[in-house]
Amino acid sequence: MRHHDVIVIGAGSGNLVIDDAFSDLDVAIVEERRFGGTCLNYGCIPSKMLVYAADIARTVRDAGRYNVDADFLRLRWTELRDRVFNRLDAEEADGRAGREKSDFVTVYRDHARFLGPKTLQIGAVTVEADQIVIAAGGRPTVPPPVSESKLPYETSDTIMRIDTPPRRLAILGGGYIAAELAEVFAAAGSEIVIVEQAGRLLGPQDEAVAAAFTELAGERFELRLGRELKKLEGEPGALRLVLDDGAVVEADSLLVVAGRTPNSDRLDLGKAGIKTYDDGRVVVDEYQRTDADGIYALGDICSPYPLKHVANREAEVVAHNLLHPGDLRATDHDVVPAAVFTSPQIASVGATEQDCRDAGRDYVAASHQYADVAYGWAMEDTNGFCKVLADRSTGRLLGAHIMGAQAATLIQPLVVAMTLDLDARTLAERPYWIHPALTEVISNALRDLNQQLAR
Numbered sequence: 001m002r003h004h005d006v007i008v009i010g011a012g013s014g015n016l017v018i019d020d021a022f023s024d025l026d027v028a029i030v031e032e033r034r035f036g037g038t039c040l041n042y043g044c045i046p047s048k049m050l051v052y053a054a055d056i057a058r059t060v061r062d063a064g065r066y067n068v069d070a071d072f073l074r075l076r077w078t079e080l081r082d083r084v085f086n087r088l089d090a091e092e093a094d095g096r097a098g099r100e101k102s103d104f105v106t107v108y109r110d111h112a113r114f115l116g117p118k119t120l121q122i123g124a125v126t127v128e129a130d131q132i133v134i135a136a137g138g139r140p141t142v143p144p145p146v147s148e149s150k151l152p153y154e155t156s157d158t159i160m161r162i163d164t165p166p167r168r169l170a171i172l173g174g175g176y177i178a179a180e181l182a183e184v185f186a187a188a189g190s191e192i193v194i195v196e197q198a199g200r201l202l203g204p205q206d207e208a209v210a211a212a213f214t215e216l217a218g219e220r221f222e223l224r225l226g227r228e229l230k231k232l233e234g235e236p237g238a239l240r241l242v243l244d245d246g247a248v249v250e251a252d253s254l255l256v257v258a259g260r261t262p263n264s265d266r267l268d269l270g271k272a273g274i275k276t277y278d279d280g281r282v283v284v285d286e287y288q289r290t291d292a293d294g295i296y297a298l299g300d301i302c303s304p305y306p307l308k309h310v311a312n313r314e315a316e317v318v319a320h321n322l323l324h325p326g327d328l329r330a331t332d333h334d335v336v337p338a339a340v341f342t343s344p345q346i347a348s349v350g351a352t353e354q355d356c357r358d359a360g361r362d363y364v365a366a367s368h369q370y371a372d373v374a375y376g377w378a379m380e381d382t383n384g385f386c387k388v389l390a391d392r393s394t395g396r397l398l399g400a401h402i403m404g405a406q407a408a409t410l411i412q413p414l415v416v417a418m419t420l421d422l423d424a425r426t427l428a429e430r431p432y433w434i435h436p437a438l439t440e441v442i443s444n445a446l447r448d449l450n451q452q453l454a455r
């Protein structure tokens with residue numbers, strides 16, 4: 001039986017574990033689909049490249065607002081898609097070739113599953129390793145009314161590569177992926193209808209953000225909120241979504257974005273004594289160790305935060321721990337930001353106002369509008385805002401939430417402050433904030449917050 005020192009299952013963030021520090025070891029990486037995993041091939045990167053083009057289309061459409069004459073003709077979908085995926089497919093091929101050429105890494109291009117604590121079946125071969133990293137990610141969740149219908153549907157794995165945007169696209173689920181891809185396909189000319197079981201889109205966001213975003217989305221998309229899909233019927237190209245109130249939504253295509261399922265159920269983890277939570281995530285401790293000796297996990301298969309920057313951080317921690325078993329490093333999940341690349345963008349870090357209220361915290365909250373800072377005037381912004389939350393007695397920042405242009409970038413000073421434990425007053429008063437940059441919306445929100453803290 002072939003023996004390796006380390007085997008990594010999954011070449012998404014798992015691929016980042018291996019670098020030259022492992023060159024004295026015999027390392028293997030197993031990937032059944034594409035190198036780069038979800039982010040490069042079906043996730044963050046293609047969706048952002050497509051959203052960027054959708055934003056340009058929107059800017060042209062809205063140009064009149066800035067006294068600029070411009071006619072929006074159309075978004076050339078096929079060319080856009082090919083530009084995006086020609087680049088990403090080349091990145092994937094380069095990444096894989098780089099590993100295949102390596103003299104200390106063996107690449108297996110097949111499905112891995114456990115046969116025992118340190119033994120894997122990879123396609124037709126059986127291998128063993130001293131240390132194993134499970135970085136097998138997740139896949140789109142497909143609710144039973146869709147899977148049982150036997151009718152065709154799209155997921156985030158497939159829709160970004162389609163040949164023609166549908167005339168009318170039904171989207172099941174109103175979370176991150178729905179919000180971003182609705183933007184893309186609306187710009188490509190599709191009519192969008194979103195079916196979401198909760199009462200608003202992006203439900204886990206701060207309540208003010210979710211409410212404002214839902215209202216804006218409702219002006220552009222048809223929303224069926226608080227509704228579940230009971231049955232999917234019709235025929236390919238003419239689907240009928242029967243909802244729990246009896247209403248029928250007709251669409252030529254259905255995009256299922258109702259969350260993701262960890263791939264733990266496809267690994268025979270029980271044979272290695274590795275436990276999972278009820279939601280399928282692998283149980284790990286703060287060092288990313290599973291219950292089984294020498295077996296680590298990272299990324300979407302185990303993380304409470306299914307985000308690429310978190311998976312990458314966990315990969316760094318695992319790489320260190322594989323090489324330094326006597327000096328383990330813990331993963332810090334204390335201050336994890338996230339952004340939704342919609343129009344307007346959304347970004348958040350820390351507690352929401354509903355979290356603070358539900359936890360019975362003594363907190364203060366302040367919001368500042370883009371429309372009330374000079375750069376917001378330049379942008380003629382009418383709906384952007386930044387909301388900050390702090391502990392009333394210490395002034396410690398508890399959370400920050402931004403909806404508006406460049407939110408994903410604007411949030412970063414707040415992330416840094418929270419990570420380094422700077423209080424709201426220090427952050428507002430010590431650094432200079434460039435005038436009249438959009439960051440003034442942050443400094444002003446902090447000043448509003450400090451006025452409340454002073455009361």
Ligand SMILES: Cc1cc2nc3c(=O)[nH]c(=O)nc-3n(C[C@H](O)[C@H](O)[C@H](O)COP(=O)(O)OP(=O)(O)OC[C@H]3O[C@@H](n4cnc5c(N)ncnc54)[C@H](O)[C@@H]3O)c2cc1C
Nearest residue numbers: 010012013032037038043044112136137299300306307308
């Ligand atoms: C549409 C979309 C947009 C997203 N946008 C963002 C974003 O903007 N920002 C952000 O932070 N996050 C985003 N995410 C989330 C992000 O993509 C994931 O958090 C991240 O890619 C997880 O990395 P991972 O390595 O854990 O898993 P993955 O990247 O999924 O890698 C797992 C790999 O393991 C392989 N594999 C699985 N099982 C086996 C097996 N048994 N044998 C062999 N190989 C196996 C898979 O083929 C896969 O390549 C997005 C996700 C989606 C779907």
Ligand SMILES: NC(=O)c1ccc[n+]([C@@H]2O[C@H](COP(=O)([O-])OP(=O)(O)OC[C@H]3O[C@@H](n4cnc5c(N)ncnc54)[C@H](O)[C@@H]3O)[C@@H](O)[C@H]2O)c1
Nearest residue numbers: 143173174175176177178195196197257258259306339340
């Ligand atoms: N910009 C980013 O960082 C980014 C972008 C896309 C995805 N992601 C990651 O990928 C993960 C998965 O994204 P997602 O959009 O699939 O999940 P999500 O958890 O964000 O949203 C899923 C939505 O589907 C709804 N839903 C579930 N089952 C349903 C049903 N049967 N009928 C109607 N609605 C239903 C849920 O209420 C929820 O609102 C996210 O949690 C996020 O971590 C991140």
